[in-house]
Amino acid sequence: MKVNGQHFRAIWMEKEIVCMIEQNKLPFEFEVHRCKTLDETCFAIKTMITRGAGSIGAAGGYGMLQTIYSSDQNNLLNNLHKAKQKIDSTRPTAVNLSYATNRVLQAAKVSRDFAISEAFAVGDECAEHGRLIGVHGNELIKNGANIETHCNAGWLALVDYGSALAPIYEAFNSGKNIFVYVDETRPRSQGARLTAWELNQHGVPHAIIPDNAGAHYMSQKKIDLMIVGADRIAANGDTANKIGTLEKAIAAKYYNIPFYVAAPTSTIDLNTSDGNLIQIEERGEEEVTFFTGLNNNSELTEIQIASPGSKALNPAFDVTPANLITGIITEKGIIKPSLESIKKLF
Amino acid sequence: MKVNGQHFRAIWMEKEIVCMIEQNKLPFEFEVHRCKTLDETCFAIKTMITRGAGSIGAAGGYGMLQTIYSSDQNNLLNNLHKAKQKIDSTRPTAVNLSYATNRVLQAAKVSRDFAISEAFAVGDECAEHGRLIGVHGNELIKNGANIETHCNAGWLALVDYGSALAPIYEAFNSGKNIFVYVDETRPRSQGARLTAWELNQHGVPHAIIPDNAGAHYMSQKKIDLMIVGADRIAANGDTANKIGTLEKAIAAKYYNIPFYVAAPTSTIDLNTSDGNLIQIEERGEEEVTFFTGLNNNSELTEIQIASPGSKALNPAFDVTPANLITGIITEKGIIKPSLESIKKLF
Numbered sequence: 001m002k003v004n005g006q007h008f009r010a011i012w013m014e015k016e017i018v019c020m021i022e023q024n025k026l027p028f029e030f031e032v033h034r035c036k037t038l039d040e041t042c043f044a045i046k047t048m049i050t051r052g053a054g055s056i057g058a059a060g061g062y063g064m065l066q067t068i069y070s071s072d073q074n075n076l077l078n079n080l081h082k083a084k085q086k087i088d089s090t091r092p093t094a095v096n097l098s099y100a101t102n103r104v105l106q107a108a109k110v111s112r113d114f115a116i117s118e119a120f121a122v123g124d125e126c127a128e129h130g131r132l133i134g135v136h137g138n139e140l141i142k143n144g145a146n147i148e149t150h151c152n153a154g155w156l157a158l159v160d161y162g163s164a165l166a167p168i169y170e171a172f173n174s175g176k177n178i179f180v181y182v183d184e185t186r187p188r189s190q191g192a193r194l195t196a197w198e199l200n201q202h203g204v205p206h207a208i209i210p211d212n213a214g215a216h217y218m219s220q221k222k223i224d225l226m227i228v229g230a231d232r233i234a235a236n237g238d239t240a241n242k243i244g245t246l247e248k249a250i251a252a253k254y255y256n257i258p259f260y261v262a263a264p265t266s267t268i269d270l271n272t273s274d275g276n277l278i279q280i281e282e283r284g285e286e287e288v289t290f291f292t293g294l295n296n297n298s299e300l301t302e303i304q305i306a307s308p309g310s311k312a313l314n315p316a317f318d319v320t321p322a323n324l325i326t327g328i329i330t331e332k333g334i335i336k337p338s339l340e341s342i343k344k345l346f
Numbered sequence: 347m348k349v350n351g352q353h354f355r356a357i358w359m360e361k362e363i364v365c366m367i368e369q370n371k372l373p374f375e376f377e378v379h380r381c382k383t384l385d386e387t388c389f390a391i392k393t394m395i396t397r398g399a400g401s402i403g404a405a406g407g408y409g410m411l412q413t414i415y416s417s418d419q420n421n422l423l424n425n426l427h428k429a430k431q432k433i434d435s436t437r438p439t440a441v442n443l444s445y446a447t448n449r450v451l452q453a454a455k456v457s458r459d460f461a462i463s464e465a466f467a468v469g470d471e472c473a474e475h476g477r478l479i480g481v482h483g484n485e486l487i488k489n490g491a492n493i494e495t496h497c498n499a500g501w502l503a504l505v506d507y508g509s510a511l512a513p514i515y516e517a518f519n520s521g522k523n524i525f526v527y528v529d530e531t532r533p534r535s536q537g538a539r540l541t542a543w544e545l546n547q548h549g550v551p552h553a554i555i556p557d558n559a560g561a562h563y564m565s566q567k568k569i570d571l572m573i574v575g576a577d578r579i580a581a582n583g584d585t586a587n588k589i590g591t592l593e594k595a596i597a598a599k600y601y602n603i604p605f606y607v608a609a610p611t612s613t614i615d616l617n618t619s620d621g622n623l624i625q626i627e628e629r630g631e632e633e634v635t636f637f638t639g640l641n642n643n644s645e646l647t648e649i650q651i652a653s654p655g656s657k658a659l660n661p662a663f664d665v666t667p668a669n670l671i672t673g674i675i676t677e678k679g680i681i682k683p684s685l686e687s688i689k690k691l692f
Binding site for chain 2: 005026027130183184185199206207211213214215242246250251255288290291302303305307308309310311312314315318319
């Protein structure tokens with residue numbers, strides 16, 4: 001997708017260097033961060049210079065690639081084993097890392113060339129899945145549509161295109177006149193910071209709205225459809241996504257507004273039969289009571305924004321039951337959120 | 347209600363001085379602001395040192411009282427006319443100011459003593475209505491209840507007790523074991539700042555939650571009932587309140603959780619037949635894209651928190667249709683949100 005009119009992916013290789021957009025400095029500064037060694041790549045994953053399921057998976061593949069480039073044939077497998085351990089431990093709960101590193105390691109047992117091709121394939125497939133989600137999802141978007149989205153499920157998180165934002169980019173690129181209502185997405189404000197930045201750079205008309213305003217605009221018939229991403233989709237279609245997704249899905253149902261989840265099929269977890277089994281991560285209260293942004297001198301500054309002495313609760317995700325979801329947009333097509341439809345994908 | 351263990355109203359008289367809690371410095375500093383003259387009182391209303399429908403109504407009454415104290419019998423009415431104009435123009439859209447000043451002016455035509463008594467009555471009645479709302483609303487709260495509230499409809503806004511918070515204070519004071527989920531209430535965060543501060547000072551157990559987390563806690567059966575305030579109630583029970591109220595009401599309906607509006611009957615506007623006729627104030631986008639709080643040096647600091655170059659929308663209120671409201675808690679009792687029930691109040 002575009003930054004200042006130029007095409008970028010969230011992460012890519014230049015010879016032996018892993019290059020990535022420095023996401024910690026967005027939306028206030030755009031900077032390309034370069035990792036010359038595996039250690040630098042691991043540090044970048046750990047400190048969230050690159051973030052998002054697809055982008056860190058790609059980073060894992062590229063880290064393995066750096067290891068292949070710096071290894072002789074006789075120490076290749078041994079070095080890749082060590083690299084895998086190092087990479088996997090940077091973000092222990094992210095399944096995309098071990099998926100990527102395992103794929104390269106297994107390929108290396110066949111041949112060095114196959115391992116190199118697999119290392120590139122992780123990121124490329126993520127981008128291609130995003131592109132296909134865009135193509136399928138675009139069919140749902142009419143010319144003139146107003147679309148609401150929550151959090152950031154864009155190309156920054158998924159190498160290119162994104163999941164929830166992919167149909168939006170595809171609709172825009174194909175010349176449709178669209179407008180995006182971007183939920184701020186407290187407490188970390190990924191909507192106001194990352195989604196708004198992505199859309200602004202790509203030229204897609206949009207406005208940030210407080211999370212509180214979603215149902216209001218739905219009641220005013222300002223929203224034609226809603227598309228969100230997913231962190232995990234259970235086998236029955238129940239979907240865990242950023243906190244606040246559930247509230248929007250309930251409001252969309254109330255106003256008969258189509259509510260779509262967009263995600264690559266790798267997000268579907270057949271081992272989780274339904275949403276009740278998904279554990280919700282509780283994060284630190286300081287994400288609710290403090291806020292970081294640019295002060296008047298353009299310095300990143302942290303401020304306290306809530307009443308001192310009051311505690312806060314900060315659940316990171318919620319689970320939207322399948323019956324509130326109109327459909328799931330995957331790289332293989334749009335399906336109904338049911339066990340039957342999901343099983344047919346695999 | 348209590349601050350550091352001591353009873354306070356939001357605004358009160360000490361001889362000829364109007365005293366008020368400096369609300370612009372809350373929740374970070376507690377300070378009593380004193381207005382020795384009518385001009386100082388008008389300045390305090392204008393700059394929102396005191397705020398909230400009931401509290402500024404009381405301030406209007408007290409400003410008239412200062413005028414009575416400083417006038418001879420022969421210039422009393424003339425001075426009160428001028429004072430009324432000055433007070434009413436401080437916040438031109440607030441009906442409570444002209445209600446208060448008119449009441450004192452009319453009384454002064456009868457006698458000086460009657461005018462003095464009416465000037466005190468405005469604030470005292472507001473506090474008494476809050477107390478009665480608390481008594482009626484307390485009947486809805488069981489021991490052990492978890493209550494969610496939105497925005498600030500507490501004693502800071504209504505001299506004492508409040509509207510939505512009055513039943514909560516009454517339940518707590520009567521020894522019930524309760525817990526309050528306080529919606530942050532973006533973009534101005536009156537929940538995280540004022541409601542949390544009020545509850546903390548009075549010792550009521552509570553936690554701030556991001557607005558996005560409301561439906562999540564409802565889905566987890568953590569919320570037993572929800573109570574919100576009102577900015578205007580139409581004759582059919584449709585209720586305008588802080589943006590986000592509608593979304594909570596829809597979620598509460600979805601989970602069969604009782605959803606109550608608490609407000610003095612003065613909030614009911616019989617001239618507005620239904621909610622569609624209520625104009626929604628659109629406020630500046632900088633309330634969404636900038637945030638003010640305390641920096642590390644305890645200085646109030648404004649920071650930019652959203653992607654520069656993206657615009658934001660900021661509707662201040664939304665309208666919750668009467669069919670989503672379980673009941674309206676007034677100083678005269680709890681009623682159904684219907685034209686029939688509302689008409690019986692008057």
